[in-house]
Amino acid sequence: MKFLEQACPADVTADLVYRVCPMHLLEPAELLKDLKPGQVLEILTDYDGALEDIPAWCAKHGQEFMGLCEDDCDHCYRLYIRKVA
Amino acid sequence: MSIAYFDHAAATPVRPEVLEEMLPYFRERFGNPSAVYDLGSGIKEVLEEQRAKVARLLGARPQEIIFTSSGAEANNLAVKGAALAHLKKGRHVIVSGIEHHSVLNAARYLEKFHDFEATFLPVDRFGQVDPERLRQALTPATVLVSIQVASNEIGTIQNIPALAAVCREAGVLFHTDAVAAAGQIPLNVEELGVDLLTLSGPALGGPKGVGALYFRKRLRLVPQIHGGIQEDGRRGGTENVPGIVGLGKAAELAATELADKGPYLASLRDRLVEGVLKAVPEVIYTGHPKRRLPGHASFCFEGVEGEALVFLLSRQGVYANTGSACASKALKVSPVLCAIGLSPAVAQGSLVFTLERSNTAADLEAVFTHLPPAVARLRSFSPVWHKKMAAGGAGP
Incomplete structure (x- = not known):
């Protein structure tokens, strides 16, 4: 992760x-x-399953998963994908 | 016996052109919009077309419309869904004391199960909420305010732009229940300045079992029906495709007919009000005399039980209601009428007429013929009325 x-x-x-x-x-x-x-896509989610699903989806579809951070203030995760092609 | 029907707020016939549009979606176009094969994907596009039609009626974007099963569900999603999605701000909601039960009880639910505080704002004798009073009721913990566009019981139209502006200034979400107003007066979400707005199918001449919620783009909502990814993951449950098609058509018709319909209804209503006030003594015309829905006239007849009056009139082919259809069987005095300061003795003699394009001058004549004797008959049995007469009140 x-x-x-x-x-x-x-x-x-x-x-x-x-x-x-x-x-x-x-x-x-x-x-x-x-x-x-x-270009970069930011995903805000409160769904724990996304922490595994989104990196796996990026690997499968050839997109770059940049990483994630927790937003304590907004009670959600922020995940980042850089578009490859 | 001919029928003069004046209870369109409770139920109104589905318009023929609406029904025609719906029928194929019960039969050959029955596919589930979530299905990946063409029978389903074509239906998904149909749903999006209806979303655009509803959005057009409100001056909104299609992606800002969620379809629901009713206005009551849309009110629940707005009040509970928006409040629970913004807990980090606080746990205080404000609703007017004359809201529909689906708003009042959603606020009470938040109090009972989620430790919210709910403020029920008072109204003046016409049923209006004072924007300054709303401003004073706001606290740093206020998350959401819900005030209807117009009352289905007394017809009064609220000053929504002013009320919404108070909330926007304070960074508080504003929801309005537009069920009673839709199709009668223009509703543009930008001009109103609202974050959430409720619509219902039947109020627009569409079918029962369908409603819609406008939510401002990027506004978070906690789903109130948990299920699949229908409505972009905001409301579970297979879509009621025929109902949504009916709502879309009704919204389309409402948008094109509004300019003519409003003045027609207002003219009919004014004649109804003038005739009733002239023909029956000791009548109170409830709600605001000017700022009210064009197709709405509501009265209280002292010394009369509204239920009994509705019954007697119905036997003569005149159909009206005592108030909100949802509460009309409760045999309790309307909280809306109490909120505008009427005594229970007066409030229980409530009679509400809600008009539509199908109403005619002949319908008014039926009211003028049958209402005065019905009121006189009920008053002749009424101890309250006799006591008032003995004390020197106006004669029947």
Whole structure:
């Protein structure tokens, strides 16, 4: 698991807090389609399963999982994907 | 016997063009929108078209609309879903004392099960909430305020832009229940300044069993029906496709007809009010005399039981209600009428007329013919009325 010390700048944010599984995979996949290579997608989620699912999804689909950090203030996780192609 | 139907707020016939649009989705277009094969994916697109139609009625974006099973569910999702999603800010909600039960009881639920404090704001004698009073009720812990656009019992229209502005200034979410107002007056979420807004299918001439909630983009909601990823993971349960198609068509028609419908209803209502006040003594016209829904007229007849009056009128083919359909069987004095300061003795003689485009001048004549004798008959049995007469009140 790649942990980041702080939140990263992102081009687009998907706020999936309180939204049910597997929205944490479906909506990012849709949003990535509209990003250019090198752009960063930020995912906000309160779903623990996302911590395993999103890195695994990135590995399977050839996207770069940059890492994650916890947002104590917002009670959620922030995960980052850089679009590869 | 011909029928003069004035209870459109409780139930109204589905419009023929709405029903026509719905029928294929009970039969050949029955697919589940979540299915991956073409029978389903085509239906998903149909749902998105309806979302766009509802959004257009409200000046919103399609992705800001969630379909629900009713206005009551949409109110629950708004009040409980938004409050629970913002716990980090606090545990205080404010609703007006004359909200629909689905708002009042959602606030009470938060109090009972989630340690919230709920404030029930008083209203003036016309049923209006004072924006300054709302400002004074806000605390640093206030998460959400819910005040209806218009009352289904007394027709009064609230000054939503002013009330919502108070909340926006304080960083508090604002929800409005627009069920009674939809299709009667313009509703634009940007002009109203609201974060959440509730609609219901039947109030627009659509079918029962469907409603919608507008939520401002990026606003978090805790789902109140836990299930699958329907409605983008915000509301579980297979979508009621025929109902949603009906709501979409009804919203489309409402958007195009609003400009003509409002003045027509207002003119009919004014004649109804004038005729009733002239024909029956000791009547109180409840709600605001001017700032009210065009298709709404509500009265209280002292010395009369509203239930009995509704019954007598129905036997003559005139259908009205004592108040909110949801509470009309409770045989309790309406909390809305108590909130505007009416005594229980007066409030129990409540009669509400909700008009639609199908109502005509002939319907008004039926009211003028049958209402005065019905009131006189009930008053002749009433000890309250006789006591008042003996004390020198107006004659029947």
